[in-house]
Amino acid sequence: xxxxxxxxxxxxxxxxxxxxxxxxxxxxxxxxxxxxxxxxxxxxxxxxxxxxxxxxxxxxxxxxxxxxxxxxxxxxxxxxxxxxxxxxxxxxxxxxxxxxxxxxxxxxxxxxxxx
Amino acid sequence: xxxxxxxxxxxxxxxxxxxxxxxxxxxxxxxxxxxxxxxxxxxxxxxxxxxxxxxxxxxxxxxxxxxxxxxxxxxxxxxxxxxxxxxxxxxxxxxxxxxxxxxxxxxxxxxx
Numbered sequence: 001x002x003x004x005x006x007x008x009x010x011x012x013x014x015x016x017x018x019x020x021x022x023x024x025x026x027x028x029x030x031x032x033x034x035x036x037x038x039x040x041x042x043x044x045x046x047x048x049x050x051x052x053x054x055x056x057x058x059x060x061x062x063x064x065x066x067x068x069x070x071x072x073x074x075x076x077x078x079x080x081x082x083x084x085x086x087x088x089x090x091x092x093x094x095x096x097x098x099x100x101x102x103x104x105x106x107x108x109x110x111x112x113x114x115x
Numbered sequence: 116x117x118x119x120x121x122x123x124x125x126x127x128x129x130x131x132x133x134x135x136x137x138x139x140x141x142x143x144x145x146x147x148x149x150x151x152x153x154x155x156x157x158x159x160x161x162x163x164x165x166x167x168x169x170x171x172x173x174x175x176x177x178x179x180x181x182x183x184x185x186x187x188x189x190x191x192x193x194x195x196x197x198x199x200x201x202x203x204x205x206x207x208x209x210x211x212x213x214x215x216x217x218x219x220x221x222x223x224x225x226x227x
Contacts, residue, residue, distance in 0.1 A: 033214050042219035043206070058214065090160065097210055100167065102148040104215055106160040 003027070006091050006107035013114050019078040021110050023091030030096055032074035033104065034058075034066065037088040049074055050096070081114045088112075117142045119209050121218035128197050129226050136192040136221050138207030144168075149183065149190045150208040150215065160206065166190060197225045
């Protein structure tokens with residue numbers, strides 16, 4: 001079974017702190033993604049990575065950065081946390097969309113509260 | 116541009132009723148993938164099904180069935196004889212050679 005593990009289920013941080021959200025997958029997937037989920041807005045893509053050391057901006061990258069030094073790990077960094085970054089963060093991994101393989105598998109989510 | 120529309124924000128049904136969740140998508144690509152995910156109260160998105168653009172066969176899996184129609188750009192999901200455990204938010208998603216694009220989700224409440 002594919003397993004995507006996010007380092008924390010719940011996190012409370014103070015405004016201005018640097019926050020690291022870690023995500024690890026065990027299926028040797030090339031692609032990894034970070035989404036945030038907010039009521040009424042659905043899932044919005046923050047950043048994604050097609051392979052090690054590669055990163056691409058998604059729809060809402062402002063205030064975030066990412067790191068992918070190893071294939072299995074994709075980290076989301078909030079450079080200076082703000083209250084409007086309070087949200088549910090979801091990490092996912094997938095193979096490249098080729099043939100019959102394209103689905104993404106998600107971690108359990110990290111609910112981040114910035115106070 | 117790609118887009119997924121789930122017009123139903125919330126649906127409430129009584130247990131054992133059938134319910135259909137609608138999904139309409141937009142894409143100019145001829146090769147694409149469609150998905151349904153379930154998000155129970157625990158929060159994790161659970162993959163349910165994938166459909167490729169070149170395979171319009173409908174699918175049935177137990178109480179779940181999916182109707183993919185390219186002519187109307189729709190990929191609808193039906194739950195037969197709904198159960199309380201089906202209560203969740205359901206997301207439809209679209210993918211080309213890109214990350215997944217999600218609809219805003221439909222919250223299904225099944226009342227005993």
